Each structure stands twice: as C-alpha cells, then as structure tokens.
Amino acid sequence: MNDKPIIGFIGLGLMGHGIAKNICKGGYEMWIRDPFNRASVESLLSMGAHEAVSPKDMAEKCDVIQICLPSSQHVESVVRGDDGIIAGARSGLIVIDASTADPGSTANLAIELSEKGARLVDAPLGRTPKEAEEGKLDAMVGCDMELLEIVRPIIECWAGSITHVGPLGSGHKMKLLMNFIGMSYGALFSEAVVLGAKVGISPNVIREVIGPSRMGNGFFDTFMRYVVDRDRDAHKFTIANAAKDLRYVTSMAAEAQVVSIMASAARHYYAHVEAIGRATDFVPMLSDHVGALNGLNLAETVR
Template sequence: MHVGIIGIGLMGHGIARSVLIRGGFAVSFLDHPGNQPVDEITGLGARPCTTPAEVAAASDVVILCVTGSPQVEAIVTGENGLTSGLRPGSVIVDCSTALPESTQRMGESVRAIGCDYLDAPMTRTARHAHEGKLNLLVGGEAVTLEKVRTVLASFTEDVAHVGPLSHGHRLKLLHNYVSVGFMSLLAEAAAQSADAGVDPQVFLDVLAGGGGASVALDRLAPYILKEDREGLPFFVANAQKDIDYYRTMSDAAGAQSTIADGVSKAIAGAVDAGHGQAYVPELVRLFRTKNR
C-alpha cells in the first residue's frame, strides 16, 4: 500500500520515518510550513505533495496528524481536500485529537464517496513515535482496521479497537483530561513547594512514596529536579486545547466539568501570558510566584 501522511509535526515526523523504515511503504506527504524539517524522510524516499487532494490521489491509506477538528475538517472536506481526490476504497486514519461529533461528520462524508474512516488518536510521546512504539485508540469498523493493520503496525506497539467511529477520540479526550489534569495539579504543588524552599528531591520522594506516585510524576520529575523539559515535549497551548475539547464534549453530554473548568483556567493563564509554546513540564516554573 501507498501511505499518505498529513501533518509532519513532532509526532507525524516519527510516524513518517517509521512507516518508511519499519514498514517499507512508499510515502507521500503534504508539504506545509508547519512541518518539522523533512530532509530525513525525503532522503528515505517520501514524496511531497502540494494539496491534500494530491496526497489522496497517490495513496491507499492517508494518516492525519494535525492539531484539531478545524484542521481535520479543512483537510478532509475543504477546497482541494481529501474527498476530492480519494481513490475508491481508500481509508483515512485520523491520529489527531479531535471532537467526537466532528469525527462522525467526517466519517459520513468519506463513506458517502465509497471510502472508510478510522479515528486513531495516539497515546505516548514524540520519542515513542520516533521509535515506532506509539499506542493507538481506534474507533471504527473492525474490518476497516484489519485492512490497514500492517500500516499501523509500522509505527505502533499496541493498537486497541475501542468501539465505533468517534470512540477513539472520545477516549483520547478522557485520557488527556486525566493526564493533563494530573500534571497541572502536580505542577501547581511543585511550584508552591519550590517557592517555600523545599528540597525538590524530598518533595518527589514524599509523593512517590505515597498517593502522588504516577506516570505524571515520573514525567515532571526531570523538570522539578533539573529543569529538563524533555520528559514531555507537549505544548501548553495544545494541552489547553485538549482540555477545552473535553469540556465541549462534556457540555454536549450534559456531564459535570467543574474540575476541568479549573484546569482550563490554570493553563489558560500561562497561554495568555505568552507561554503557549512552552512544554507542559514548564508549568512548574510558570505557576510559581517567585523566581519565574
């Protein structure tokens, strides 16, 4: 199969190189100013395209790895979008983090022209993408998943079929709410601890030995100790977007979002102050009242 990829960012670059190196598939990608440097993947044979329609026309499977629902909708159904160039029977695999209701609409548009759609958001980090060890939460028809499983296997360690179309994105928003919520809470506690002059190693040891032990603590620990932000290369602005998507999903379902509202407010303060491109571990510093 020929694979198209749209969104060669922190995660998409790793996906592209894994599809090329581990999977051995031919790759076309959308040439876009938001891409990471593409020298490595073009050196491996990836071919740039000027529009989503051109990517679609070259591909049996198109992987999307973009910021959110507005970008996905523009790529799928916009001018020169994927639906104007897809081959019959092609599959779109949306690895973005998007709103479930938007995903259902995009799926309907794609199925109407004889193609298929899966939502397959990722968990784990850019390092795992580079290593071909992402985990995917896949929503959609089981038969469609089997059709593209060899492609997905080239950049993943685990692929979980979690239900019908949109359930992947629903579960990703639940996951990111819990993950970002935990890290925001921990960052606020770490900031207060630092302001009070508590030894950071003692702070970490106390949490790790009690109720604070978690993956979130492990990812923030390098920053708390050494201001090493690479434990989680995830932009604060994207964290806010995901929390607000969760709140939108909750509002549509009539669900409670009191705690999510507080997390959004805390992160929005950092974004509004111009720190949207900081990584999430840097919230430890941004939440401090001293020595910011």
C-alpha cells in the first residue's frame, strides 16, 4: 500500500460528513457515495473528492473504504449487494466500519470479505456531530495490532482519541455497551423529570441540583438543555437509532446468555416512540413522550 492510500467513504450523514471532510483535509484522494445526503456529497466534491457510481466501483478504485451507516442492515447492503464492495473487492482492500453495528453481522462480513483477500476493521465512534466536524471523535477499534497501525493515520484524521479495544468485533461490542449506558440514561432521566414534575419538583430544579453534583455528566447536560431550554439541537441522536442500538444490545446479551433487565426496560420506551410514528425525534424528546404517557405536557410544566 502506498504512503497515501486512496480512500473511499460511504455514508455522509451527521457523523460521516465531518469524518470524510477531515480525511480529505489529511491529503488523501477520496471517492465518496451517499444517495441520500446530496448536500454532503456536494460539500465533499467541492473539497476535491470524487463520486463513485456504486460501492463496487469504489472497491475497484480504492485501497481503504470507510463506512458510516445507520445499521448493520445498511452495511450488509453496501457490502453484499450486486454492486457492493465484495463484488469489486481485490486482495489487500481494507474496509473500516465506523457504524454502530451488530457484532455478529460484523464477524460474518469479515469472513465474506476475507474470501476476496480483503480485511475488515470495526471502528465505531464516540461523541457528537460537532466533534466529527472538528476531527475530535473517539474511535473504538477492533482488529489486530498490525492492521491497526496500517489504518491509524487515516483514523487520526478524524479521531482525537483511538482505543484499541481488542480483536475484530470488539469495537462494535464496546460501542453497544456505551450506547446501552447512554440510552438508558435517556430513559432514566425522562422518567425522573416526569416523576419530579408530578410530585411538584420542576425539571429546572432537577437540573440545578443534579448538574453540578457527582451524578451530573455530559449526557445529562445536553439532555436537560432540551428538557429545560427546549433546545431541539442539543443532542442530535434519533429515537430510531437509539431503539436499533438497544435491540443490538439485547441481542448481544441473549447470545452471551446474560440477563438484561435494564436494557430491555429502556428499549421499551424507545420502541413505544417508534410505534407512534415519532422515530425521527431526538433522544431528549423521549422525556415529552414519557410525560404524555403520564398525562403531563412537559413543555408547559417547564414554562
């Protein structure tokens, strides 16, 4: 592989655009693809990137392909499809999957790619679209150390910290544990602010007391910026993604034969919001839906 491998990037959503932008800024030739985020495609093209006609086309042109998509189903589609990565893969190709994915799917895709001489790295992300644009995301990497050193310069373009979690699949497992904690916070905080409001303690007071205490954290801060300040953009992570991640968590727990009462309980709140057609709401908005389940208009309560 040359000092500056040719990079492909699939998935230019809230996180992907910033990651791809910073790889471009690192001086790499880049081919991009995203049929659903045209504005992001145009933004990257203006920085010198090229547009691939398909994942197969990208695989034929690139040395490394990074994927940043909403789910394992989307990843499997771009890897396995008739015009997918495997169809154009050649020996030496490296695929970096930065999606939050099902570790079982990751293992299967790695086997299928290896049959074409390609290798898979899982490198899911921590933090927010703001850090994606700044090149300061956290990367949780699953692969062997030799492969990590090959891809490290690419990941360093967009990550402020890189943690080698373990072998292939470990990054995706760690990311699911992280999101299990985060989405459970979302359910817990929603229930707490609604219970508080019902017994006469406003969300404003809850933020004032909990925020500076040992129980405060970054997730609490952005969550309460929505609940109290009604800042819709405080934490831009959708209910749909939260529900999907908790489904992966409970599946991972079932595979490991682990009792998962907390994850299952949290998942039901997000599944309810999906079921009523509000899956595109952001996670802090779960508080409004938990309020409605209890006959409470949380926005009016805050006012």
